[in-house]
Amino acid sequence: MAITVTVQAAEQIKKKLAARAQTTAQSGLRIGVKGGGCSGLSYVIEFADAPRAHDRVIEVDGVKVYVDPKSAIYLDGTVFDFETKLLQSGFVFKNPKVKSACGCGESFTPAV
Amino acid sequence: MDSPLLDIVEPGATPTKEKCPVSPAVGIDLGTTNSLMAWVQGGKPRCLADVDEGSAMLPSVVSYAEGEVLVGQAARRRALEFPHQTISSVKRFMGRAPNEVPPEIRKLYRLAEGDSGVARFYLKDRDTSPVEVSAEILRALKSRAESTLGPITQAVITVPAYFDDAQRQATKDAGRLAGLEVLRLLNEPTAAALAYGLDKGSQGTFAVYDLGGGTFDISILKLIEGVFEVKAVGGDTQLGGDDFDLALAGPQMDAAQKSGPHAVQQLLQEARAVKEVLSDLPEARLQGRLVTRDELEAAITPLVEKTLGSVRRALKDAALKPQDVDGVILVGGSTRVPLVRRKVADLFGKEPLADIDPDQVVALGAAVQADLLTAENAREDVLLLDVLPLSLGLETYGGIVEKIIHRNTTVPNSAAQTFTTYADGQTALDVHVVQGERELVADCRSLARFVLRGIPPLPAGFARIDITFAVDQNALLSVTAREQLTGISQTVEIKPSHGLTDEEVERVLLSSFEHAESDLEARTLLSERVEAGRILQAAQKQLVANGDLLEPSERQAIESNIAALTLATKSDDAGTIHLAIEALDHSSSDFARRVMERGLQRAMGGHRASEFA
Numbered sequence: 001m002a003i004t005v006t007v008q009a010a011e012q013i014k015k016k017l018a019a020r021a022q023t024t025a026q027s028g029l030r031i032g033v034k035g036g037g038c039s040g041l042s043y044v045i046e047f048a049d050a051p052r053a054h055d056r057v058i059e060v061d062g063v064k065v066y067v068d069p070k071s072a073i074y075l076d077g078t079v080f081d082f083e084t085k086l087l088q089s090g091f092v093f094k095n096p097k098v099k100s101a102c103g104c105g106e107s108f109t110p111a112v
Numbered sequence: 113m114d115s116p117l118l119d120i121v122e123p124g125a126t127p128t129k130e131k132c133p134v135s136p137a138v139g140i141d142l143g144t145t146n147s148l149m150a151w152v153q154g155g156k157p158r159c160l161a162d163v164d165e166g167s168a169m170l171p172s173v174v175s176y177a178e179g180e181v182l183v184g185q186a187a188r189r190r191a192l193e194f195p196h197q198t199i200s201s202v203k204r205f206m207g208r209a210p211n212e213v214p215p216e217i218r219k220l221y222r223l224a225e226g227d228s229g230v231a232r233f234y235l236k237d238r239d240t241s242p243v244e245v246s247a248e249i250l251r252a253l254k255s256r257a258e259s260t261l262g263p264i265t266q267a268v269i270t271v272p273a274y275f276d277d278a279q280r281q282a283t284k285d286a287g288r289l290a291g292l293e294v295l296r297l298l299n300e301p302t303a304a305a306l307a308y309g310l311d312k313g314s315q316g317t318f319a320v321y322d323l324g325g326g327t328f329d330i331s332i333l334k335l336i337e338g339v340f341e342v343k344a345v346g347g348d349t350q351l352g353g354d355d356f357d358l359a360l361a362g363p364q365m366d367a368a369q370k371s372g373p374h375a376v377q378q379l380l381q382e383a384r385a386v387k388e389v390l391s392d393l394p395e396a397r398l399q400g401r402l403v404t405r406d407e408l409e410a411a412i413t414p415l416v417e418k419t420l421g422s423v424r425r426a427l428k429d430a431a432l433k434p435q436d437v438d439g440v441i442l443v444g445g446s447t448r449v450p451l452v453r454r455k456v457a458d459l460f461g462k463e464p465l466a467d468i469d470p471d472q473v474v475a476l477g478a479a480v481q482a483d484l485l486t487a488e489n490a491r492e493d494v495l496l497l498d499v500l501p502l503s504l505g506l507e508t509y510g511g512i513v514e515k516i517i518h519r520n521t522t523v524p525n526s527a528a529q530t531f532t533t534y535a536d537g538q539t540a541l542d543v544h545v546v547q548g549e550r551e552l553v554a555d556c557r558s559l560a561r562f563v564l565r566g567i568p569p570l571p572a573g574f575a576r577i578d579i580t581f582a583v584d585q586n587a588l589l590s591v592t593a594r595e596q597l598t599g600i601s602q603t604v605e606i607k608p609s610h611g612l613t614d615e616e617v618e619r620v621l622l623s624s625f626e627h628a629e630s631d632l633e634a635r636t637l638l639s640e641r642v643e644a645g646r647i648l649q650a651a652q653k654q655l656v657a658n659g660d661l662l663e664p665s666e667r668q669a670i671e672s673n674i675a676a677l678t679l680a681t682k683s684d685d686a687g688t689i690h691l692a693i694e695a696l697d698h699s700s701s702d703f704a705r706r707v708m709e710r711g712l713q714r715a716m717g718g719h720r721a722s723e724f725a
Contacts, residue, residue, distance in 0.1 A: 013120070015712070016120055029120060030123070034126070042126075043115055043118060044126045045118050045119070045120050045121065045126070046120065046121050046122065046123045046124070046125065046126055047120055047121070047122055047123055048123060049123070083117060084701055084704050084705055084708065085117070085647075085697050085701065085704060088117050089117060089704065089708055090116075090117030090118050090119050091117065091118045091119070091120070092114050092115055092116070092117055092118065093114070093115040093118075094114050094115075095114075095115065098115075
């Protein structure tokens with residue numbers, strides 16, 4: 001298993017990186033999880049201008065996505081996608097390990 | 113499970129999600145006679161208007177007759193037909209052993225002691241506990257409010273100031289069983305003061321006289337610059353409007369009892385109605401007997417005088433005279449009785465305040481508190497100090513109580529005292545935690561007992577054991593004993609001897625699974641409706657703002673899906689609504705992409721997004 005970044009997500013990341021002044025050739029996206037939130041863990045989705053030591057790097061369509069090793073465990077099997085709906089569009093973690101999420105869905109409890 | 117749609121943020125800017133922005137936290141007045149729910153909307157607390165048959169008040173009555181559970185007026189009507197299977201005034205049983213409930217109330221039910229001494233109700237086809245009955249009331253309030261407010265998860269629940277740990281714990285358990293996170297238990301008089309204090313900017317010293325259906329509380333409060341401090345509390349957990357009904361029905365009670373429980377319930381209900389009528393009229397008939405207001409007043413005068421005794425004691429505790437009090441707040445439906453208003457006015461030498469509905473003021477105050485606890489920009493300048501209703505102490509040698517934290521101490525609070533051994537070579541210390549005002553252990557309520565072992569063998573009086581009592585903001589207690597030399601320590605989470613055992617909690621949780629499926633269904637339907645409402649609004653807004661991006665045929669498709677979804681929201685089937693949402697989503701996704709492209713182009717000053725690809 002691994003983490004999959006869809007082509008749609010990569011395209012959007014590319015656009016958003018391009019719209020940013022500080023973007024360099026090293027710049028990419030950092031995805032991960034961190035503690036907190038009412039259901040245990042919440043997702044991180046930030047720009048990253050350089051990788052950190054031990055990061056795993058996923059490259060799709062020339063876009064770099066960085067994941068720290070611990071987050072990679074929680075995100076194993078996840079499809080990172082971009083969805084467009086009428087109400088809003090945005091990135092989505094499709095994580096098979098999530099067994100429950102809080103009311104707002106922004107934090108979650110992974111299955112053991 | 114999919115996450116919601118997210119956006120990218122700058123490094124390190126991921127927001128910390130301590131609390132989720134869900135539906136409002138509500139305030140609940142879980143009363144002996146009636147229960148109410150309120151929440152803050154637009155900065156103003158308001159009670160949920162139509163909780164039960166058009167009234168904001170849900171009668172705290174639960175009926176288990178004929179295999180179904182009814183709450184409120186519907187249950188009250190069943191009380192006459194099924195007196196043994198219909199429970200009212202359940203609050204009087206919370207955290208109580210059967211023999212701690214007054215006999216007049218007790219004899220209306222078939223009771224037994226549960227595993228931990230707490231009363232249980234024996235019904236025809238099942239038995240149940242006060243906690244479970246209260247949870248039914250909370251669940252009814254919650255589900256009726258959810259059709260207006262969306263899913264409710266957090267609440268502040270009020271309790272009488274006099275409630276001890278067992279009663280508070282039982283109230284918390286009921287909240288949990290009803291699927292609510294109890295943010296805080298709030299003393300009822302403190303809630304009333306909060307409703308008045310914050311809404312009206314009152315300052316000074318106030319007395320809150322709260323005479324409800326089953327409990328009487330008096331609190332002396334100081335309001336200074338928006339800070340509340342409770343100076344003293346007093347009252348009686350077994351005195352209220354129910355007792356007025358009993359007093360009024362007294363002459364006819366023997367005859368009713370001979371005719372059975374049906375007649376007793378009937379008589380009490382009619383006595384309640386007659387009492388209310390006598391607030392406006394000089395006379396009325398109770399089952400044929402002519403009763404005048406004078407007679408009612410004569411019958412209840414001893415009860416009202418009893419409340420005034422508590423008021424005087426509380427004033428004394430606060431080192432105040434009646435004339436030092438700037439205002440008296442009336443709370444509870446029983447304060448509508450003219451005699452009560454007159455007597456209270458006489459004692460304080462001024463007319464009491466009653467501009468907020470005395471039935472609603474506690475729930476409104478609880479809503480204000482719930483809002484303060486959950487608001488994004490929580491107002492830290494509003495500090496709410498509660499006081500301990502009863503002293504907490506330890507048993508010392510000879511069955512004497514050593515008080516560690518005295519009554520009327522503000523909470524949260526902690527206090528420590530050093531104890532020693534009384535026998536040579538003593539290696540263990542029996543720590544017995546009690547609650548009450550009496551000096552002998554036998555006269556106080558036993559809360560918990562544990563043994564600290566591993567004390568080094570020393571001559572009597574040489575060992576040093578620090579015992580710390582910590583009371584949290586819900587007035588719940590933890591006790592730690594620590595031997596100074598070795599550092600061995602033990603902490604006890606107070607399990608009130610009249611609370612629920614683990615087995616009982618387990619059992620009630622298991623039985624709550626009965627409701628799990630219907631709860632989930634209701635919840636799913638509500639959230640689909642909310643989602644439908646949001647997407648319909650967004651779709652209509654985009655059609656107006658960016659409708660020019662659409663071909664007529666595309667527009668028609670979206671509009672027909674909007675119509676279909678609007679129709680689907682009227683359905684009671686979550687799946688139907690969900691499919692309609694998906695259909696609208698699907699037919700409009702191309703439109704959404706064009707709207708986004710347009711937005712992006714504007715943001716990039718006219719460049720095409722594809723130039724960056």
